[in-house]
Amino acid sequence: MKTKRSAKLSQLIETLKHYKFIHISMYFLLAAVIFVSLYSNVKPETVDVELFTYSDQTIIAPTQAEDTFETESKRQEAYDAVQDEYVLRKDYVVNRVEVITSIFDFVKETNKEAADEMKLQNENVTEGEEAYTVSIEEKLIRLKDKLTEDIREKISDDTFTALLESSENELNIAKDAAVTAVNRVMSEEIPLQKQDEAKDLVEEDLTSSNLRADLLKAAIELGRYAVIANYVFDLDATEEKKQQAYDDVNEVQIKQGQILVEEGGYISRDIYRKLDLVGLLDNKLALKPFAGLLLMILLILAALIYYFEAPDRQPHRKNHSLILYVLIFSITILLIKIISFFQEINYNNVGYLVPVAMGAMLIKLLLHERLAILTSIIFAVCGSIIFNEGVTGTFNFTIGIYFLFGSIAGVLFLNDQNVRSRILQTGLFVALINIMIITAITLIQNGSYSNIELGSYFIMALASGLISSVLTIGFMPFFETGFGILSTMKLIELSNPNHPLLRKILTETPGTYHHSVMVANLSEAACEAIGANGLLARVGAYYHDIGKTKRPQYFIENQMNIENPHDKLSPQLSKNVIIAHASDGAEMLRKHKMPKEFVDIAEQHHGTTLLKFFYHKAKQNHPDIYEEEFRYPGPKPQTKEIAIISIADSVEAAVRSMSSPTPDKIEKLIRGIIADRLQDHQLNECDLTLRELDIIAKSFSETLKGIFHSRIEYPEITKQKVKQA
Known part of the structure; x- marks a missing residue:
């Protein structure tokens, strides 16, 4: 009879995992499980107050919140107070010198091409025939074809003509003079408003050069063209300095337990805003916790989708793994939720009894270690909300840390030799880690606990580890049979x-x-x-x-x-x-x-x-x-x-x-x-x-x-x- 039920279960799962849209259904189911489990723990408390009235009670902030309006105001003041930053661009000197040099090089090149052309044409000229020459106008056209549009527009033809009519030696002297003048002037800071003064300095330097009049005029025009502002506004540095000033302003916080308004106090705009920030108003902001919960669920689903929807996963294998994961996850969350109900009968710290490591161990054994570690984090987050001791909108970080360390300990202690004895050993190891975590938290909090209280905590921690291993061993055959899983334990058995x-x-x-x-x-x-x-x-x-x-x-x-x-x-x-x-x-x-x-x-x-x-x-x-x-x-x-x-x-x-x-x-x-x-x-x-x-x-x-x-x-x-x- 048992074999027939297992066969029917396997057949059902095999049918489901080939269903085209089953993975979408599983994501929705997973989201629903998390939402239903955490709904009652995030439902906010509210107070009934109105703006410009008097409060009939003393209202205390239930949680810490940032006063974003005040914080932003102070930060913006600091941001606007920062002056603009400027920087000396030394690379501009090199670039502008290269421009001058290239112009002189193109002039030499043009003259050489013309000379070579005339020589070639005149080799066959007989006596009495007129020798072939290249006119200065032709040279000018050829030179301008080699230059950029900006240079052609801003340098006059007279300057180019003077250069073309100069000998190579004169060109070298003019180039050295222009380059030296530009290099000296642009080595200093030249703001945009002093750019014309810098051009005048270049002209003064070149005026003393021993050049003929037309060549000197050409060198001066080239030098003035080359000089540009090199002390420029540094957007990145300015923005960085402004951002630093912005970031240095500390957040204005509304502290948990802070009295927001005394009984009979006036509800001003500022107080009303603070009540709004800590979520105590019975208006649309009461939806914030649910929006936060939905956002957290989306983040959890995004991480899981990123894992399960990898391109190399075959659809039926993806569905197979996802169905198994949702089943294990739901069973674990259900156990956490059921045990959390004992908080209502004032049985504090009952969360130490939850066998949360079971879920992580099953996922490690049946799916993947990386997924098990991710799920351990998810269990810790969900557990810290479920066991928030009735204070909505808060997190029980103690139980969250306890769940996280216990689950990860179970995942890491399991290895390739995952026989049943190893799983039992893992349960004992998880129990040991649980006891150590409780001890560490107790010492860090510097709390005063009776021996009976500590003893009960340690017993629950021990029971949590052992129950986790027992439930893992108990669920393993069910999942292996139902999902046709070749687990590490099964492989070891088959290697006998x-x-x-x-x-x-x-x-x-x-x-x-x-x-x-x-x-x-x-x-x-x-x-x-x-x-x-x-x-x-x-x-x-x-x-x-x-x-x-x-x-x-x-x-x-x-x-x-x-x-x-x-x-x-x-x-x-x-x-x-x-x-x-x-x-x-x-x-x-x-x-x-x-x-x-x-x-x-x-x-x-x-x-x-x-x-x-x-x-x-x-x-x-x-x-x-x-x-x-x-x-x-x-x-x-x-x-x-x-x-x-x-x-x-x-x-x-x-x-x-x-x-x-x-x-x-x-x-x-x-x-x-x-x-x-x-x-x-x-x-x-x-x-x-x-x-x-x-x-x-x-x-x-x-x-x-x-x-x-x-x-x-x-x-x-x-x-x-x-x-x-």
Whole structure:
């Protein structure tokens, strides 16, 4: 009867997780669970007062709040009082000198081009013919074509003409004079309002230069053009200084417990505003706590959506994980809420009894550690609101810290060896952390508690840890069965050598068993190196060749002191026997109701690779044979773990066949196999990156080097005797 109920539950969950919009429903359900649980704890108290009336009671601020109006007013005053900041831009000197230099360089270039052109044209001029010349007007046109529009507009043609008519030596002298003058003047601060004075200084410097009149006038015009304001308004520095002044103003706070108005006091605008800020008015601001709760729920959902809606997650797997998460989360929140009701009978600090670590431990075991830590934070926040001891709008930070440390302790203490005894040990560890946290909080608060009170707290902390582990163990089979989950605990159970299928491999195909163990070692190390599931790869590798038990003698690792039966078979028949072990293994695993992950590993670990030996053997007799006839049917590896097992399977077999393996040979072989898989498109359907493949190759190499390490060659005993003689 129990089996039938489990089967119906599994069927229901399997149907739900393929429903297209189930994940949206789960997010809404999760939000509803949090809202309903926290609603009564955030519902605000209000007072009935009106502006410009007298209060009939003394009103005290129930919580601390910032007087934003007063704070902003003071901060704005400080912000506006800051003077503008200016900065000397030394890079302007370099830029403007480069402008002057480039103009002179273009003049030289234009003169040189004209000279070269005239020389070329006049080489063939006979006596009596007029020599070819380039006019100054043509040079001017060519020069202006090389200059920017700004320079063409602001520098006169007379200046360009004077430069073009000067010799190279005169140009060099004029350039040096202009550059020196500009450099000297612009080395000092030049505000915008003193820019004309700076231009006059450049002109004064150049006037004393020993240049002919027209060239001097040109140099002065270029110098005045080059000089610009270099002491400019620094927006960033000014804004930073203003912001610093703004930030230095402390917040104006309304303190919790502060008397806002005495009995009979006048409700002025200022007092009314303060009542408004602490949420004591019975108007729209009474909705603030609910808005805050909704915002907090949105933040929680955003974090969870970011995790569950990752692009690499398949829709049905996402739904599967989300349904499981919502179920665990709801059960944990329900336990917190139920136990919180005991606060109403004045049983204080009953929150220490909540087995909140159970939820975090179940999520770690069944989903992911990172998600478990995130959920621990969410439980701590929700718990601090639920156990706010009847004071709405406040947080019980003591219970929040207690929940947080207890939950994270449970997550971190669990490891890859999560057998039931380890879960019980984790419960004891959580209890110890709970007691330590209560002790720490008591000492920090410098509180005075009786021995009976402390004893009751410690007993509740101990019970919380133990109940968490017991409930975790109790819920695990339910979730594993209902959701078809391959948990760490389940993997460890399946790795037991006494499992019937592993015993079958060991007794019937010892060579295959040894090969599988080697593949498991390689796969686990490589998976852990890239962050994949190493334990799944290890245990799955144990079973990946279970299909070989059907015809063990046809596989070379099991052919001990027997004739190879393939010698008497055609390549086509041999191919059929070898290829069948993948489908035979998958069928055997299904028959024994093994996890789907193991079935996929057995079915996909060869992908659609080619049986090269039998293909080439067949091609010798039938040249027109097709490769597709000698390929595994697939599918190709769909996950990182299966792809790694696939590569490890080939690597182990190849290295075992090497006569004298060395580290260099091993690494070369590994990289060759990976390159061959890439070229054969065997890794196209899994999400391994090239960087991860490089890490996998290094991991395989290191593991195999440890197995095939060099050994010391000991001298022969006879040689030792000779030496001793």
